[in-house]
Amino acid sequence: MKTVFQQSPTLPTDYTVAPGKITTTTGKTIRTEEMIINMGPQHPSTHGVLRLEIVVDGEIILDCIPHIGYLHRCFEKQAEHMTNYQQVIPYADRMDYCSAITNEWGYVLAVERMLKIEVPERVEYIRVIMAELQRIASHLIAVGTYAIDSGAYTPFLYCFIDREKILDLFEMTCGARLLYNYFWIGGLSHDLPPQFIEKAKEFCKYFRPRIKMVNDLFTYNEIFVKRTANVGVLPKDVAINYAVSGPQLRGSGVNWDLRRDDPYSVYHKFEWEPQVGKGEIGTVGDCWNRHIVRMREMEQSVNIIEQALAGLPSGDVQSAIPKRIRPEKDAEIYVRTESPRGELGYYIISDGSTSPFRVKARGPAFVNLSVLPEIVRGAMIADLILIAGSIDIVLGEVDR
Amino acid sequence: MTAEEILHILQQKFGDAIVGSKLDIMQPWIQVAPNATKDICAFLCDDPSLNFDSLMCLSGVDCNNGTFGVVYHLASTVLKHKIVLKVIVPKENLHVQSVSAVWGTANWHEREAFDMFGIIFDEHPDLRRILLPDDWEGHPLRKDYKVQEFYHGIKVSS
Numbered sequence: 001m002k003t004v005f006q007q008s009p010t011l012p013t014d015y016t017v018a019p020g021k022i023t024t025t026t027g028k029t030i031r032t033e034e035m036i037i038n039m040g041p042q043h044p045s046t047h048g049v050l051r052l053e054i055v056v057d058g059e060i061i062l063d064c065i066p067h068i069g070y071l072h073r074c075f076e077k078q079a080e081h082m083t084n085y086q087q088v089i090p091y092a093d094r095m096d097y098c099s100a101i102t103n104e105w106g107y108v109l110a111v112e113r114m115l116k117i118e119v120p121e122r123v124e125y126i127r128v129i130m131a132e133l134q135r136i137a138s139h140l141i142a143v144g145t146y147a148i149d150s151g152a153y154t155p156f157l158y159c160f161i162d163r164e165k166i167l168d169l170f171e172m173t174c175g176a177r178l179l180y181n182y183f184w185i186g187g188l189s190h191d192l193p194p195q196f197i198e199k200a201k202e203f204c205k206y207f208r209p210r211i212k213m214v215n216d217l218f219t220y221n222e223i224f225v226k227r228t229a230n231v232g233v234l235p236k237d238v239a240i241n242y243a244v245s246g247p248q249l250r251g252s253g254v255n256w257d258l259r260r261d262d263p264y265s266v267y268h269k270f271e272w273e274p275q276v277g278k279g280e281i282g283t284v285g286d287c288w289n290r291h292i293v294r295m296r297e298m299e300q301s302v303n304i305i306e307q308a309l310a311g312l313p314s315g316d317v318q319s320a321i322p323k324r325i326r327p328e329k330d331a332e333i334y335v336r337t338e339s340p341r342g343e344l345g346y347y348i349i350s351d352g353s354t355s356p357f358r359v360k361a362r363g364p365a366f367v368n369l370s371v372l373p374e375i376v377r378g379a380m381i382a383d384l385i386l387i388a389g390s391i392d393i394v395l396g397e398v399d400r
Numbered sequence: 401m402t403a404e405e406i407l408h409i410l411q412q413k414f415g416d417a418i419v420g421s422k423l424d425i426m427q428p429w430i431q432v433a434p435n436a437t438k439d440i441c442a443f444l445c446d447d448p449s450l451n452f453d454s455l456m457c458l459s460g461v462d463c464n465n466g467t468f469g470v471v472y473h474l475a476s477t478v479l480k481h482k483i484v485l486k487v488i489v490p491k492e493n494l495h496v497q498s499v500s501a502v503w504g505t506a507n508w509h510e511r512e513a514f515d516m517f518g519i520i521f522d523e524h525p526d527l528r529r530i531l532l533p534d535d536w537e538g539h540p541l542r543k544d545y546k547v548q549e550f551y552h553g554i555k556v557s558s
Binding site for chain 2: 068069072074076077080113238240241242243244254256261331332333334336343345347349357358360362366367370371374399400
């Protein structure tokens with residue numbers, strides 16, 4: 001797709017704005033006043049209970065202060081108070097409820113590395129399949145709700161139809177549609193049901209054209225491009241300084257994906273490419289580029305799932321599950337995995353007992369949201385909705 | 401660059417500020433003095449041969465022996481090496497230098513550590529509670545934390 005659309009600048013070009021005054025092109029100065037506006041915590045486009053305190057001058061945002069914590073459920077305290085390591089997994093599910101599988105994976109991977117457990121290859125393959133299905137489901141929510149943010153309702157419905165199909169696959173496997181408790185330390189709670197492989201293959205075949213359809217309907221839609229191209233540009237160096245990760249980092253043109261750059265599981269066995277914002281429309285690092293990275297990642301996930309389904313080895317998925325989980329005293333580990341939102345890290349310290357001494361969850365949405373004030377300064381209020389939406393936050397994980 | 405080389409460079413440059421280290425484990429760590437934290441972090445970030453441009457995670461820890469720790473997990477996106485820094489401070493004097501001027505991401509992480517443990521980050525631009533309400537009593541992730549009975553007339557503990 002070539003650039004066919006006129007690029008819309010973030011600020012109107014016929015006058016300059018400084019705090020307190022507007023100077024028109026004819027040199028006339030109009031005095032303006034700052035105003036504080038609250039957006040949220042109950043607001044349809046904050047994707048949860050996020051409150052943004054915005055200082056505006058007319059339509060221009062001078063500053064933005066996010067207030068979080070409305071959904072704080074003491075994950076870290078709960079984890080310390082469990083009687084064993086396994087019990088933490090359902091709580092990890094509930095952090096990022098749009099991609100529970102990847103939350104579980106980060107946690108079980110950390111504990112497995114602490115215990116030096118080698119997981120059977122079949123388990124690794126199933127985990128990859130599940131995580132990539134989850135990535136598609138999560139990106140479908142991101143894309144669908146982003147469509148609503150930008151004023152389009154239809155793509156949302158198409159995205160959610162497809163997401164339902166993925167949730168059906170999950171339900172078939174482990175009985176749950178949203179919060180699975182499927183990954184166990186050293187294995188899985190169930191093996192795949194017999195009809196799963198066929199159904200998953202069917203889904204992959206069905207889903208590929210659907211990505212193109214959403215792209216045609218939404219991604220390259222002129223209204224959408226005008227609203228998102230060149231809006232909320234996050235430069236590369238700021239992104240790295242704020243440890244932004246996931247599609248938001250790749251949208252800024254940084255070729256960084258933990259599945260490749262801090263390898264875990266069997267991702268190295270498959271052919272796939274991390275997707276980076278190239279700026280064919282708009283600028284690298286703007287909202288449109290963050291969006292297109294998600295669209296392309298779904299395609300890559302389908303590639304991975306198809307390869308994993310084709311090469312799925314046989315074996316027992318529970319053979320490596322330890323009878324007793326008790327890491328060494330003072331053992332500690334930080335493990336990061338690539339969740340749909342970015343780098344999900346768990347820092348676990350053991351005191352030699354059967355429950356963790358300290359669990360810190362480094363949620364990607366928490367970190368990605370912290371850069372918001374840097375990118376909205378100087379933008380219009382209406383663009384704030386789109387910039388905040390393009391970060392793809394899940395407040396369950398921001399607040400933990 | 402290996403952890404030994406990083407430790408060697410830091411010892412040469414900062415001498416006594418490098419308090420301890422443990423290198424024979426999966427993720428080697430180096431303990432640094434609280435009053436040199438910011439300088440060491442700025443050096444680790446800016447030095448071209450180290451180039452730790454990314455602070456992956458900053459965690460507060462209650463060591464449950466009268467001391468608190470702050471743990472920095474650093475990585476370089478260019479050179480792809482990692483290191484863990486630790487700062488240990490006594491409970492009576494919970495002051496650590498803020499590194500939010502070095503890595504922007506530290507801002508919220510430090511606010512969280514302040515919120516949960518009461519660790520004070522000196523020179524932090526905006527040290528407020530982040531997850532809990534401003535008027536909450538105590539710091540919940542401390543091992544000796546007792547939850548308050550009432551919060552604005554709402555019963556909290558059972």
